[in-house]
Amino acid sequence: MHEDLSPTPRSRRVAAGEKLAARRRRTRAIRRRVAGMSLATFLAASGAVLIQLVTGHDPALGHSTHTAATAVASRTAQSGSSSSPTTSVARHEDSRSAVTSSSSSRPDSASTGSARSGGRSGSAAAASPSAVTTSAS
Amino acid sequence: MSDESINRFACFGGRCAVLVSGRGPAGDADQATALVRRRMLDWHDQFTRFEDDSELSELNRDPRETVPASAIMLRLVRAAVHAARLTGGLVDPTLLGELESAGYRRSLGVLGGPTGVAIRQALRAAPARRPAMPRSDARWRDIVVDERAGTITRPPGLRIDLGGTAKGTFGDLLATVLDGHDSFAVDAAGDVRFGGHNTLARPIAVAAPAGGAVLHTFELQQGAAATSGIGRRAWSDAEGHPSHHLLDPATGRPAFTGLVQVTALATTGLEAELRAKAALLSGPARAAEWLPDGGATIDDDGVVTVFAPSAALTVPSRVKVGA
Numbered sequence: 001m002h003e004d005l006s007p008t009p010r011s012r013r014v015a016a017g018e019k020l021a022a023r024r025r026r027t028r029a030i031r032r033r034v035a036g037m038s039l040a041t042f043l044a045a046s047g048a049v050l051i052q053l054v055t056g057h058d059p060a061l062g063h064s065t066h067t068a069a070t071a072v073a074s075r076t077a078q079s080g081s082s083s084s085p086t087t088s089v090a091r092h093e094d095s096r097s098a099v100t101s102s103s104s105s106r107p108d109s110a111s112t113g114s115a116r117s118g119g120r121s122g123s124a125a126a127a128s129p130s131a132v133t134t135s136a137s
Numbered sequence: 138m139s140d141e142s143i144n145r146f147a148c149f150g151g152r153c154a155v156l157v158s159g160r161g162p163a164g165d166a167d168q169a170t171a172l173v174r175r176r177m178l179d180w181h182d183q184f185t186r187f188e189d190d191s192e193l194s195e196l197n198r199d200p201r202e203t204v205p206a207s208a209i210m211l212r213l214v215r216a217a218v219h220a221a222r223l224t225g226g227l228v229d230p231t232l233l234g235e236l237e238s239a240g241y242r243r244s245l246g247v248l249g250g251p252t253g254v255a256i257r258q259a260l261r262a263a264p265a266r267r268p269a270m271p272r273s274d275a276r277w278r279d280i281v282v283d284e285r286a287g288t289i290t291r292p293p294g295l296r297i298d299l300g301g302t303a304k305g306t307f308g309d310l311l312a313t314v315l316d317g318h319d320s321f322a323v324d325a326a327g328d329v330r331f332g333g334h335n336t337l338a339r340p341i342a343v344a345a346p347a348g349g350a351v352l353h354t355f356e357l358q359q360g361a362a363a364t365s366g367i368g369r370r371a372w373s374d375a376e377g378h379p380s381h382h383l384l385d386p387a388t389g390r391p392a393f394t395g396l397v398q399v400t401a402l403a404t405t406g407l408e409a410e411l412r413a414k415a416a417l418l419s420g421p422a423r424a425a426e427w428l429p430d431g432g433a434t435i436d437d438d439g440v441v442t443v444f445a446p447s448a449a450l451t452v453p454s455r456v457k458v459g460a
Contacts, residue, residue: 115144129340
């Protein structure tokens with residue numbers, strides 16, 4: 001005579017419960033990991049922005065210039081050493097493409113005016129001087 | 138530190154700007170920018186070669202050998218001769234006749250300039266590249282500035298072109314007033330002078346010869362940056378030859394040296410201006426010798442080379458101003 005080895009309804013319920021509990025544990029672990037990684041990423045990004053602002057390099061004040069410079073001159077270094085003169089070489093495709101037929105130079109109301117940068121004060125970042133461009137005249 | 142006051146306007150054949158933060162000898166920031174703007178516009182009228190009634194035009198027309206001049210005129214002519222001496226005659230203020238012969242008789246900014254040509258087209262049609270050389274007769278040595286007597290002596294008929302050295306000197310003169318403010322920058326149509334009490338770095342962007350794209354941005358605390366190039370003021374002369382305003386003193390013709398633009402950094406505006414022009418006229422092989430405080434060059438093929446700024450421009454210290 002053989003014993004009936006098939007699970008009883010009770011043992012099936014226990015097994016199903018354990019399986020469900022295991023799934024919940026895995027779900028909780030995944031949620032914790034995702035939340036932890038998100039928090040860590042957020043803190044790292046905030047720290048980087050804070051450092052940038054504290055050191056006086058507000059990206060909002062020089063956004064366009066920095067973007068363009070990065071796109072064109074990718075290996076530029078700006079440490080103030082004069083002993084190694086050449087810090088980067090890059091090709092500027094636009095430099096041969098167009099020229100001159102310049103714009104108006106006389107004072108006129110449409111092209112003149114005063115402004116105030118940002119209206120911010122207080123922090124070192126807000127006090128960063130605005131960018132100025134040097135160009136061939 | 139208070140907010141930065143910014144005043145932008147057209148002057149010196151291009152776009153100018155004054156940026157000031159904090160109170161100082163020129164009043165609050167708004168008062169300082171307004172004062173500097175007035176001075177720059179007055180100087181433009183006084184020293185432009187494109188107006189017959191300017192002091193410069195009157196000096197160049199004067200038949201006397203020794204001519205009384207204003208204090209600023211003395212300073213500007215002294216700066217122009219100083220630039221010629223430092224560059225061995227490469228930056229020559231006596232090439233006005235040659236400049237007009239090449240077609241540069243009117244302000245390009247006012248009238249839109251002679252027929253514009255593409256840099257690529259100009260470079261294709263240009264003669265073989267070679268470094269510019271000084272004139273053998275060095276006419277600039279005949280110019281004598283006597284500050285005590287308040288006169289300028291030169292052979293009658295020898296006309297003076299103040300050119301970019303005037304813009305650099307204007308920046309230096311204005312810096313003596315604005316240096317007492319928290320921070321300042323004066324952009325005299327591309328010649329930039331900057332500084333101030335605070336030690337925050339200011340982004341100084343180098344614009345491309347055409348199109349205005351930014352090629353590189355320096356972060357500098359004080360000093361000057363000037364850019365010289367053939368990009369903006371280029372045209373075809375009467376014979377259809379490509380021309381621009383940077384002449385080879387030895388030939389009196391537009392110089393094609395292999396460089397289309399140079400930006401020079403220096404502690405003063407005058408130094409930056411003469412270095413930029415001398416570097417461009419010297420060509421790619423020797424340009425670096427003119428950029429001891431840093432800068433950037435662009436050659437005919439569009440290759441941008443950046444030279445790191447020296448400590449003099451990134452570490453706060455007092456800058457001595459003077460030609």
